[in-house]
Structure formats: C-alpha cells, structure tokens
Amino acid sequence: MAALTRSAPSEQERLSHEMGMHTEKLSGRSLEKFFDIDLHEEHGFSLPGAFDVDFNKRAEIDASDLSSSAVNLRIRSLMKDGYGTIVIKNPGAKHSIGVGILNRLNLIIEGSLGYFGLGLIDGPNVRISGRVGWSCAENMMSGTVLIEKNAGSQFGAAIRGGDLVCKGNVGSRTGIDMKGGTIIVGGDTGAFTGFMMQRGRMVICGNAGKNLGDSMYDGIIYIGGEPQSLGVDAVWSEMNDLDRKWLERKLRMYDVGPKGGIGAFRKIVAGKQLWNYDNLEPTEKKLVL
Template structure:
C-alpha cells in the first residue's frame, strides 16, 4: 500500500494524520456488556431490566402522603418484583416525576393529581389517574394506556412513541409536540401549537384547538371535532374517509368519549409536505412556504 508524503497531503488531511486518525488501532478492543440475558429465560427469548412477572389479581396500596416521588417509584418496583400486578397510589399530592420509568405490564391506579413529568418513560402499564396532571405528562411513552379523568398541563404527551394517552378534560399548549407514534385523545379543548413538529401517530381533539394547530407537522393525522383558531405552517385539511370514521368510532367508544352528536362532524388535518425538502428550497421559495 502506497504511503503519502507530507508534501502530498492537503492541510485538512495533514491535520487528520497529526490527530492519529489513520494510525489508531481498532482491533483487539473489548466490548462492554451491559445486559446478560439468558435466552431461554422467557418464551420470547429476551428481557428488560426492571421487568417482572406480575399477577393483576395481586393488589397493593401505597400511601404517598409522606413520601417523596423517588421513594414512591422505588416502592412500585419493589412491589412489581414481588409479583403485584395492581398497585393503587393514594394521596399523591401533585408531586412531580411520579410513577416514571415503568417497563412492565401493570395496572396502576392513582387516586389524586400528579405534578410535572408524571408517568413518563413508561413501556407497558395501564394507568388511570382520577385527578389532574401537570406539564409533560407521559413524555416519551412507549406503550400501554394512560387515562386522565380531569385536565392536563402543557406539552401533554411530548415525544410519545406508542400506546394510548387519553385526557377526558382540557389540555394545555403544545400537546403532542414531536409526537412519533401512538394515539393522543383529548375529550375537551387543547391549546396553541398542538401537534407541533408531529412526525407520526394519530391525535383526536373532541373540542376546539388554539392557534397554529399542526404547525410544521412532518407526518401523522389530527382529527378535530371543534374549530382550530388557525392551522400552522404546512398543516392542511384532508378528506376524512370511512376507515377514519370507523377508527374514530372504535377508539372514542373504547374510552367513553363519543360525543352525543356522534363523529360525523370530525375533520382531518395532515401535513402538506411542503417542508419535507425545506433545505433544498431557494430563498424565495422559503418565503412562500412561511
């Protein structure tokens, strides 16, 4: 293999050689093993840390009135490890970051309200909350169901990737920001910039929406029963199909949210896809889009 002399190298190539990028030895390195699963341990051949075999008929209660959120979260894991599949949290006191990081099937009942970042980073549990929730509820939710009986704060379901996230009341602004999958259902009204930068998934708004609904959405579908104050950049009306109506009927009936007037008045919003190649547009074209 021929070797280049210093005189034959460009300034950038010379810099990369001086940094050792061409002489670094990559062979013989060990790879750190973070998880060591017995492939025969489960029927599926894989597992997750903090995932346990639980029994829904085995029930336990946690009185969170004098407990910080991190203690409650640790207690939930301890109970799941002992096989409890139904856990009731009493007196949550609107504490922040409660019931987060649950990577397990679980029937979780929260009797009261949560603060910011409640039930975030979950993958599998079915959660029912009798009160309200603060900002960023269910952030980065992967799977499972969450049903909130009252209202929710801003950034509801931020970056959700899967599962059903349902609020029977009103929610704040930026609902479903950066949504990547799953379903978000709002029984009441939602605030400004709902569906901002939405990438995939389905959102249902039974009431009205604030300004800039679906702003800069890349993909996905928004169904609305009321009126938006305005549509955002690159959000356009689309024809609602019979398949859309069947899905709406089934999903809203599942959570007892079908309006008395039915679903015939719902409309559909999708991405206009004018921003998909935004960086390739000429400056004058960018002005037209914006």
C-alpha cells in the same frame, strides 16, 4: 416561481447515502417490531428491568409522607414481589411519579399528579382520577394512560406508542414532536398542538388554539371542534370510512367524543411542502412560511 434544481451531491451527502441514511421510507409505516416479547418470555427472556406480576395481586401505597423517589422505589419493589395492581393514594400532585416503568402493570392513582408524571413508561395501564401537570407521559412507549380531569402543557411530548387519553382540557403544545401512538383529548387543547408531529394519530374532541399542526411532518390530526388557525404546512384532508371506523372503535373504548358525534370530525395532515425545505430558494421559503 423558479424551478427547483438539484446540484451535484457533496462529499457529506455521498457518505450519508453510502451509510444507508436515506433509504428508510417513513410514509405509511408504524413502529418497527424488533422482537416478539411473548416468544422471548417462553425462553426466559424479557425486557430489561421487567418483573413477572399477577394482576390479581393488589397493593396500596399511601404517598402522603413519601417523596417522589420513595414512591417510585416502592412501586418497583412491589412489582418485584409480583404485585400486578398497585393503587397510589394521596399523591398530592407530586412531580415525576411513576416514571420509567418498563413493565406490565395496572396502576391506579387516586388524586392528581404534578409535572413529568409517567414519563418513559413502556407497558403499564394507568388510570388517574384527578389532574396532571406539564409533560405527562413524555416519551411513552406502550400501554395506556387515562386521565379523568385536565392536563397541563406538553401533554404526551415525544410519545412513541400506546394510548394517552385526557377526558378534560389540555394545555399548549400537546403532542409536540409526537413519533407514534395515539393521543385523545376529550375537551379543548391549546396553541401549537401537534407541533413538529412526525407519526401517530391525535384526536381532539373539542376546539384547538392557534397553529394546530404547525410544521407537522407526518401523522393525522382529527378535530371535532374548531381550531383558531392551522400552522405552517398543516392542511385539511378528506375523511374516509377507515377514519370513521377507527374513531368509533377508539373513542368507544374510553367513553369520549365530540358533541356532534363522529360526523363532526375533520382531518388534518401534513402538506409536505417543508419536506425539502433546504432545497428551496430564498424567495420560495418566504412563500411557504
């Protein structure tokens, strides 16, 4: 294999370095904390669109005859009135329920959701007694989402924080473009799970489809079962005591786990052969792929 050589930087590369675009070290970092929400609340500040709610103040929404938009507006209205616990009855697998909630909230959904449920949320704790469709909790920032049954494809797409848990099986491309947080699957997951994963942790208690962790940049995948195959640049790594202690604590919180117990888990990380992909010669690219 030919040795890699670095040519003189182009004008575009020089400018990008001067702008500080190459100074961030991604390895080992978590989400950056830009401000202390508790400190800001003391001075009368909080997140945009957030309301002061009381978890002991409870309300119910019967979604039988309501559109998705009407349900979401009703949730916002109740939060504005200080309700911290909201129960949605008869959701009827409607799409886009509970999106854009930027608030501390205890949200209970008695039934199933359709596509794109709970997207762009930042703060609520959600429990769903039924199933969810495609792209549940897409771009989730913080909080918890617990699904008692199964989930569709692209579960937790581009998630950035919080805990997203499905006790059943999920579809393909789980955690695609994952940027942080934790995704836990109590059962099996489909093909291309963890595709282009960048940060965070994913826990799969069952089996996985083809190309697990394909093109992952960073982050960790734990699997208790067997993957059909690993994707490009996904490699096995050694489990350590910190991995096992973290798994024990996290899985105990949500009462899930593999049939063989914590000892059944194996660890997958990025091989990092694609980090400098553009610098590889054509023959070397073929070897990587």
